[in-house]
Amino acid sequence: MIVIGRGSVQQEECDVMGHMNVRHYVARACDALQWLLFEAGLPPSAGGFRLHDQHIRFLREMPPGTPFTILGGVLEQRGKVLRTLVEIRNSATGEPAATLVSDIEPEGRPHSLDGLAVTLPDHAAPRGLSFDTPRPVPDRTAALAMGLAEAHRGVVRPQDCDARGVMRPEGVIARVWDGVPNLRNGGKGLGVKEEGIGGAALEYRLLHLRPLRAGQLVTVTSGLRALGSKTATWTHLLHDGETGAPVAAAEAVGVALDLVARKAIALPPDRRAALEALLVPDLGL
Structure with missing residues (x-):
C-alpha cells in the first residue's frame, strides 16, 4: 500500500x-x-x-x-x-x-x-456483515410496515455537500449516527451514556443508491436485525422524504462500551430485554 x-x-x-x-x-x-x-x-x-x-x-x-x-x-x-x-x-x-x-x-x-x-x-x-450483492431496498412505506422505526428526519444542508450540491459520502453515516439515540431511548431507558455505559461501532456497511442533494428531505428508518451477547446489529434505510424512494442504506454492528475501562462489555440484562423487544424479522442488506 x-x-x-x-x-x-x-x-x-x-x-x-x-x-x-x-x-x-x-x-x-x-x-x-x-x-x-x-x-x-x-x-x-x-x-x-x-x-x-x-x-x-x-x-x-x-x-x-x-x-x-x-x-x-x-x-x-x-x-x-x-x-x-x-x-x-x-x-x-x-x-x-x-x-x-x-x-x-x-x-x-x-x-x-x-x-x-x-x-x-x-x-x-x-x-459480522456480508459484503455480497445487496438485496432490493424497500421504500419508506414498506419499511415502516415491516416494523422499522423512524430515527432521523431532516434536510440535506448545503454545508454537507460538495461544490456540485451533492451530499458528501460521510453524510449517510452521519444521518444514521444522528438517529441512533432515538432508537436506544424510545421510552425504554436506553440512553447513549447511561450509568457509564456508551457504545462503539465495530463494523459498518454503507450502500449508496442515488445522490442526495442540498435541500432534499431525508428520513432514516431503522430496525434491530440481530442481538449477540455483546453485539447488536442494526439495519438503517435512508429515504427521499418527498417520494419515499430509497436513497441509501446501512448496517452496523455495535457493542456496549464501558466508558471508564474503554472495553466492550456484555449487555446488561435490562438493556438486553428492552432490545429483544425491538428485533425485526427478515432485515438485512
Whole structure:
C-alpha cells in the first residue's frame, strides 16, 4: 500500500463517547481516495468519484490528538468500478485503527494501476456483515410496515455537500449516527451514556443508491436485525422524504462500551430485554 493521507484527530471530530466519530473516518478516507486516484492518473481536475458500496472495520479507538497515516491501494477493477482498500493507522503505534473497502466509480478512466495493486488483509475482511450483492431496498412505506422505526428526519444542508450540491459520502453515516439515540431511548431507558455505559461501532456497511442533494428531505428508518451477547446489529434505510424512494442504506454492528475501562462489555440484562423487544424479522442488506 502507498501513503495517501496523514493527519491527527481533532476535538471537533470526536463524539460524546470521546473518540473520533464514524463520519470522520469516512470523510478522511474519501479525502485520501482522491490521492489514490491522483496516483492512478486522475487528479481532482479530471473529476471526482461516486461511492457505491463500502465496508468498514473499526479496530481501535482514536481519541483527540491521535496522529494517523492513511495507506491505500486497489483490490480489483470491475469495469468502471474500482474496489479500493484504505487503512487508517495510528502513526505512534503503527497499529491499524480502521479499514475501509470501497467500490468507487471515478469520473475518468485511470491511466495506470501499476504499483497500486493490494490484497485484502484478514483484519479488513467482512466479519459480522456480508459484503455480497445487496438485496432490493424497500421504500419508506414498506419499511415502516415491516416494523422499522423512524430515527432521523431532516434536510440535506448545503454545508454537507460538495461544490456540485451533492451530499458528501460521510453524510449517510452521519444521518444514521444522528438517529441512533432515538432508537436506544424510545421510552425504554436506553440512553447513549447511561450509568457509564456508551457504545462503539465495530463494523459498518454503507450502500449508496442515488445522490442526495442540498435541500432534499431525508428520513432514516431503522430496525434491530440481530442481538449477540455483546453485539447488536442494526439495519438503517435512508429515504427521499418527498417520494419515499430509497436513497441509501446501512448496517452496523455495535457493542456496549464501558466508558471508564474503554472495553466492550456484555449487555446488561435490562438493556438486553428492552432490545429483544425491538428485533425485526427478515432485515438485512
